[in-house]
Amino acid sequence: MTDEDARRAIEAVFRIERARLIAGLARMVRDVDRAEELTQEALLVALSDWPKSGIPGNPGAWLMATAKRRAIDGIRHEAMRERKHAEIARDLDGDRDTTVERIETAMDDDIGDELLSLVFTACHPILSADARAALTLRLVGGLSVEEIARAFVSGEATIAQRIVRAKRTIGNAGLAFEVPRGADRDARLASVLEVIYLIFNEGYAATVGEDLTRPLLCAEAQRLGRLLAGLMPTEPEVSGLLALMELQASRLSARAGPDGALVPLPRQNRARWDQLLIHRGLAALKRAEVLGGADGPYALQAAIAACHARAHKAEDTDWAGIAGLYDRLRVVVPSPVIDLNRAVAHSMAFGPEAGLRLVDEIAGAAALRHYAPLPAARGDFLFRAGRLAEARVQFEEAAGLTQNAVERSFLLSRARSCDG
């Protein structure tokens, strides 16, 4: 094995263990930043030791023991220094010994939910959604700041700042690094699911820039979703979210044509939909429903995605079924965007006039004022109703509103098709 091979092998092992190490250490030292440092220090020790000794049989335990030793050394060292400077050495010493003791106790206290507690900490509602997403990708996903910045089309300095601030906020709040129980749990879980779906969507429907999809974010969100479904197998909405992501991701490679242009769902080459992901998505949806979560917001959206996945030709899509699911979804999650999608579904099930009627009801909503999909949908209804001149105006308006270059050229081509 060359040095380079050894380094890559060690880093691959480290990537697998990293999140669990940070999670366990954060719980011990009550400082997520220090936990990350200790994890990195353990990697450096591994990079120098393992090429000689070979990768240990239980690399996770080895790395954890190494990091913990350094944590304890660090605390002792700090205590010594403070003793030199302070008159109240005895009290301090007492404190530090307690800390060391606590860490040593925690070393043997493997309750197995460290990773889950790290996810809940990184997604704590005291942080903004953007901060939660960046911190989760960094701590749980192990993405570099550079990767996160590229994925979010943002500067590295901005992302680095966001992560530093998020860690500080967590530190100042004195969080316990625990999986929430009781009344708190549902709200905290909702916050976790929101972040995972935000990461997925950022990858799936890039709103800025030339790339239609940023597959890294989708893959990372799916991995987080699967991880969470493994750790929380009885939470219906966890399965619902996983189902939704698997089903949407099954269409990823069919969404962009050879020239990079957006291919709308009805015209996608369904042979390129990923069968394995569809299979997994349908299974996860079934699990959510069996767990009694059929009316959860994610499960309902997954059920809609499943209607598309089950149609092997666009004409076979169960639009009436989808319209019915949207009728239920808008009750659970009142949102003008969902109302707009509902209008689209009704137009497909019951004709363009039905769509126009519903879209007129919501056109005044503030959230939709500069929202490209609104005129795009109305343009489509008008086009199908044969009102081409009006349709053209709507498509052009939508093209002027969208931030995505690929989508804009698609809308402009639809506008041109109204002349024919």
Next chain:
Amino acid sequence: MRVVVFVKATKDSEQGALPSTELLEAMGKYNEELVNAGIMVGGDGLKPSSQGKRIAFDGPSRTIIDGPFAETRELVAGYWIWEVKDMDEAIAWARRCPNPMPGPSELEIRPVYGIEDFAQNVTPEVAEIHGRTRDKLAGG
């Protein structure tokens, strides 16, 4: 990236030797780890080749060959499908698999082609056929 990890057959697996309780337990834990890491998307164990058939093609002719098949080392006794960042990660996970057999054994990791790799040969007619197949697979 998606990979298939093959568990290569051995004399024991070809004789239909069932895994010991210890191995079942270790493998169960390992599979749980794979699931909890979010990388496992599928997998199964295969019965010995004595229960398998081969269909040999030569132009229009089709010949059915009954198992068992020779060249044990080239046979497969089971597989996983994983989604990993890269081959390094797949190797790191494969290394920590408990030895799936009583004696020496091998895993083989193979990256999967996506249908997009065949894009230039997929006509709308081919797409339609694949769509039907997928539909049946998905139980829709």
